Amino acid sequence: MSRRPPEPVQVIKQRRDAALNALVHGVPYIGFLGIEFDRRGDELTAILPFDEKLIGNPMLPALHGGVTAAFLEVTAIIGLSWTLIWDQMESGDLDPLTLTPQTLPRLPKTIDFTVDYLRSGLPRDAYARARINRSGRRYASVHVEGWQDNRARLYAQATGHFLMPPQNA
Amino acid sequence: MSDRKAELAREFIRMIPHSQALDMRIDEIGEGLAEISMPYDARLIGDPQSGVIHGGAVSALMDTCGGAAVMSHPSAPAGTATIDLRIDYMRPATPGQRITARAECYHITRSVAFVRATAMDADRSRPVAAATGAFTVERPKEKAK
Structure with missing residues (x-):
């Protein structure tokens, strides 16, 4: 019985990290807020490192509500795009090493986004993960959880609907 | 806007590091109504x-503008924070144009303020986004009875 040997782990990692890197660093606003993504297999965790310019209430101090909304929205959009890219990348249809901001697949467009502020955002790093509850050909519904020190104590959560980019074929 | 009010409004924005980072400017404020704008910036693409x-x-x-509308309400809250905010994105804002948000605190109770807001680019007749939100109302500390 002959099977193709599995790809070397470094080849797989390089491919996946290159795709994520092109996706995240192609968007100026993600860089402006300083958001990075941590990848474990296909699971992404968004990280918002604390910065003075993210403060909305200097008396408390607390993160700006708009920053929290933006952080969760970025997490949702990248999470959705990532699932699209993942399938194309793993099937070999897309070579991530050739991806540039100009050749990346178009991003989903936000239709609406609702944020629940559960606690005030503390002046320290924040984390977020997106869960795609439904992803169809045209529309997707995504839930995002944001936390700081304790994974179980969310400081914000959000739900959004997105218009998916047109798929070729 | 009176000079005194305009000065207070500028001070309000200066106090908020993130609003300053986005170069926000208060164009109008008072009686539960606020208008705040920011310039187009390539860093925000x-x-x-x-x-x-x-x-x-x-x-x-929109969040900053909603909070400003609450703070400018005649019942004079001592502070406010967003409880929830829903934004509908109606069309992409035209690149290169200033974005203006206009928010109205249309109802306020002892502890909650309700806000509606719209965001516009140079074509004010076709809003870019609409928002509704609920905000907390912090009252000045009452004297112990």
């Missing part, structure tokens, strides 16, 4: 292929 500003930056503008 969300779609590199079209140059359209990221929705998150519009959220930050």
Whole structure:
């Protein structure tokens, strides 16, 4: 019985990290807020490192509500795009090493986004993960959880609907 | 806007580091109504292929404007924080144009303020986004009975 040997782990990692890197660093606003993504297999965790310019209430101090909304929205959009890219990348249809901001697949467009502020955002790093509850050909519904020190104590959560980019074929 | 009010409004924005980072400016404020705008900035682009500003930056503008509307309400809250904010994105803002948010605190109780807001680019007849939100109302400390 002959099977193709599995790809070397470094080849797989390089491919996946290159795709994520092109996706995240192609968007100026993600860089402006300083958001990075941590990848474990296909699971992404968004990280918002604390910065003075993210403060909305200097008396408390607390993160700006708009920053929290933006952080969760970025997490949702990248999470959705990532699932699209993942399938194309793993099937070999897309070579991530050739991806540039100009050749990346178009991003989903936000239709609406609702944020629940559960606690005030503390002046320290924040984390977020997106869960795609439904992803169809045209529309997707995504839930995002944001936390700081304790994974179980969310400081914000959000739900959004997105218009998916047109798929070729 | 009276000089005194305008000065207070500028001070309000100066106090908020993130609003300053986005170069926000209060154009009008008072009686539960606020108008705040920010310039187009390449650092805020969300779609590199079209140059359209990221929705998150519009959220930050709408959130700031909603909070300002609450603070300017005649019942004079001592402070406010967002409880929830829903934003509908109606069309992409035209790249290169200033974005203006207009928020109205249309109802306020002892502890909650209700806000509606719209965001516009140069074509004010076709809003870019609409928002509704609930905000907390912090009352000045009452004397112990």
